[in-house]
Amino acid sequence: MHDNSFLARTLHRRSFFRVAGAGAAASALVLAGCAKEDTITPVPTNQQLVIGKADSVNFTVLNYAYLLEQLEAAFYDKVVTTPPADLLPGELAYLTDLRDHEFIHREYLKFALGSNAYDASFVTQFVFDFSSLTLTTRQGVWTAAQKLEDIGVAAYNGVAKHITTTGYLNMLAKLASVEARHAALAHEVLQAGSWAAPIGATGLDAAKTPIEVVALIQPFVPIEISTAYLPTT
Amino acid sequence: MNILKLLANLAETNPEQLEQSAPRRAALESLGRFSAKALAAALPFGLATLPAQARTTLTILDSLDLALQLERLQEALYSRALAVTGTFFPADPTFRASVVAMQRHQQQHIVLLTDAIVSSGSTASAPANYDFTGTKNGTQPALFADVFTDFDQFLRLAQLLEDAGVRAYKGQVEYLSTNDFILQTALQLHATEARHAARIRVMRKQRGATVKPWPSPTDTSITVAGKTDIAYAGEDALQQYLPDFRPVPFQLLPVGFPGSTVLTQGVPEAFDEPLTLVQATALLALFTY
Numbered sequence: 001m002h003d004n005s006f007l008a009r010t011l012h013r014r015s016f017f018r019v020a021g022a023g024a025a026a027s028a029l030v031l032a033g034c035a036k037e038d039t040i041t042p043v044p045t046n047q048q049l050v051i052g053k054a055d056s057v058n059f060t061v062l063n064y065a066y067l068l069e070q071l072e073a074a075f076y077d078k079v080v081t082t083p084p085a086d087l088l089p090g091e092l093a094y095l096t097d098l099r100d101h102e103f104i105h106r107e108y109l110k111f112a113l114g115s116n117a118y119d120a121s122f123v124t125q126f127v128f129d130f131s132s133l134t135l136t137t138r139q140g141v142w143t144a145a146q147k148l149e150d151i152g153v154a155a156y157n158g159v160a161k162h163i164t165t166t167g168y169l170n171m172l173a174k175l176a177s178v179e180a181r182h183a184a185l186a187h188e189v190l191q192a193g194s195w196a197a198p199i200g201a202t203g204l205d206a207a208k209t210p211i212e213v214v215a216l217i218q219p220f221v222p223i224e225i226s227t228a229y230l231p232t233t
Numbered sequence: 234m235n236i237l238k239l240l241a242n243l244a245e246t247n248p249e250q251l252e253q254s255a256p257r258r259a260a261l262e263s264l265g266r267f268s269a270k271a272l273a274a275a276l277p278f279g280l281a282t283l284p285a286q287a288r289t290t291l292t293i294l295d296s297l298d299l300a301l302q303l304e305r306l307q308e309a310l311y312s313r314a315l316a317v318t319g320t321f322f323p324a325d326p327t328f329r330a331s332v333v334a335m336q337r338h339q340q341q342h343i344v345l346l347t348d349a350i351v352s353s354g355s356t357a358s359a360p361a362n363y364d365f366t367g368t369k370n371g372t373q374p375a376l377f378a379d380v381f382t383d384f385d386q387f388l389r390l391a392q393l394l395e396d397a398g399v400r401a402y403k404g405q406v407e408y409l410s411t412n413d414f415i416l417q418t419a420l421q422l423h424a425t426e427a428r429h430a431a432r433i434r435v436m437r438k439q440r441g442a443t444v445k446p447w448p449s450p451t452d453t454s455i456t457v458a459g460k461t462d463i464a465y466a467g468e469d470a471l472q473q474y475l476p477d478f479r480p481v482p483f484q485l486l487p488v489g490f491p492g493s494t495v496l497t498q499g500v501p502e503a504f505d506e507p508l509t510l511v512q513a514t515a516l517l518a519l520f521t522y
Contacts, residue, residue: 161413
C-alpha cells in the first residue's frame with residue numbers, strides 16, 4: 001500500500017476520522033497537531049465517510065454532488081493518464097474533455113463549499129478504488145463511463161428537490177444536463193442509438209435517491225459512506 | 234416614473250395581493266391533486282404540500298405551459314421529418330431509429346405535461362401552427378429553407394431546439410422549487426432533452442460537422458444573428474458565480490493541464506446555461522405563426 005494513501009494514514013489516525021464532518025474533523029485536526037502521531041493507538045471502530053451536516057441540507061446535497069464529481073474526475077484522470085491501447089480515433093479527445101469537465105465540476109463545488117466541504121480538514125485525501133473496473137480496454141472504459149455518468153444523472157435528478165435555495169438549485173442544474181450529455185456520449189461510442197437506455201416509459205430520465213446512489217458508488221470508495229445526513233427520499 | 238419609487242411600491246406589496254384571477258387560483262389549489270394519475274405510478278413519491286403563497290405556484294403553471302409548447306414544437310419537427318418519403322434519412326438505420334425514439338419521448342412529455350396542467354384544473358394552451366423553415370408561413374425569409382429535404386439542415390434545427398429545450402427547462406427549475414414532485418419531473422425531462430441534444434450532435438459529427446456532444450466554443454455556429462442566435466445566448470460563459478455573486482476563480486483552481494485550453498473551452502463546455510422564459514418564447518416564435 002502506498003504510504004500516502006488514506007488508509008495507510010488512517011491506521012494511525014483512525015480515531016480522528018470516525019466523523020469526517022467538517023466541524024468534527026477540524027477539531028480532530030487540532031488534536032492531531034498536539035499529539036505525536038506515532039503514539040496514537042489505532043481504535044478498532046467502524047470508520048465512516050460522513051457526507052454533509054446535520055444542520056444544513058444544502059451543504060449536505062452539495063457535498064454529495066462534490067463526492068460524485070470527485071469520483072468521476074478521478075476516474076477520467078486515471079483513464080487519460082493510462083488510456084487503453086485500443087481506443088478508436090477521437091476517443092482520447094473525448095475522454096480528455098470529460099476529464100476537464102469533471103475537474104471543473106469538482107473544483108466548482110469545492111469552491112462553493114469552502115470550509116463546509118466534507119474533506120476540507122482531511123490531512124490526506126483518500127484514493128478512489130477502481131479495481132472492480134476493466135480499464136485496459138475501450139469496452140471496459142466506456143462501459144464504466146456509462147455506469148458512472150448514468151449514476152450521476154440519476155443522482156442529480158433525485159436529489160435536487162432537497163435544495164432549499166434557488167441559487168444552489170441553479171448551480172446543480174447547470175451540471176446535471178452536462179452529465180446527461182456525457183452519459184449519452186458514453187452510450188453512443190459503444191453502440192450507436194443506445195443513448196436513451198435509462199429513459200423510462202414516460203420519457204423521463206432516471207432519478208435515484210442518495211441511498212440508492214451510495215450503494216452504487218460504495219465499491220469505488222475505500223471507506224464506508226455514512227448515509228446519516230443524506231435525504232432518504 | 235421614478236424607478237426607485239416603483240421598486241419601493243413593489244416591495245411594499247404583499248405577494249398574496251398579486252394573485253391573479255379566480256380560475257387561476259382554483260387551478261392552483263387543485264394542482265396538489267396531480268399525482269394520482271399516470272405519473273404516480275412512474276415515480277414512487279408523493280407530492281409536496283403546496284405552499285399557500287399563490288404567486289410562486291402560478292409560475293409553476295406558466296413553466297409547465299412553456300415546457301408543453303417546446304415539447305410540441307419538437308414533436309412536430311420529428312413527426313414531419315419521419316413522414317418525409319424517399320431518401321431523406323441516411324442509410325445508417327440508427328439515425329432514423331434515434332429520431333423515432335425522440336419523437337416518442339416528446340409525445341410522452343406532452344401527455345405528461347398536459348396531464349399536469351389539466352389535473353390542476355387549468356387548461357393547456359392551444360397548439361400553435363408550425364413553420365420549420367422559419368418563414369412564418371411565407372411572410373419572411375427562411376431560416377431553414379430545406380429542413381425536410383436536407384438532412385443536415387434538419388439536424389441543425391433539431392440541435393438548436395434540443396439545446397434550447399435543455400436551457401429552457403433549466404431556466405424554469407427555480408420556479409418549480411416549491412413543488413418537489415414537479416421539480417424532480419422537470420429535471421428528469423431536462424436530462425432526457427440533454428440526451429437528445431447530445432445524440433443529435435453526435436449524429437452531426439458523424440456527418441462531418443465540427444461539433445461536440447455539448448455546446449462548445451469550438452462548435453461551428455449554426456445560428457443566424459438577431460434570430461436563432463438567442464438559442465445560444467450566454468451559453469459560452471467563461472465565468473461562473475456562486476449564489477452570493479462571488480465569481481469562481483477557475484484560473485486559480487486545480488483544473489488546468491499543461492498546454493490545455495481548459496479555461497477557454499473546458500469551462501464553457503462544463504456548464505449548460507439557462508434560458509429565460511422570454512428568451513425561450515422568442516425562439517418558439519421563430520417557428521410558429
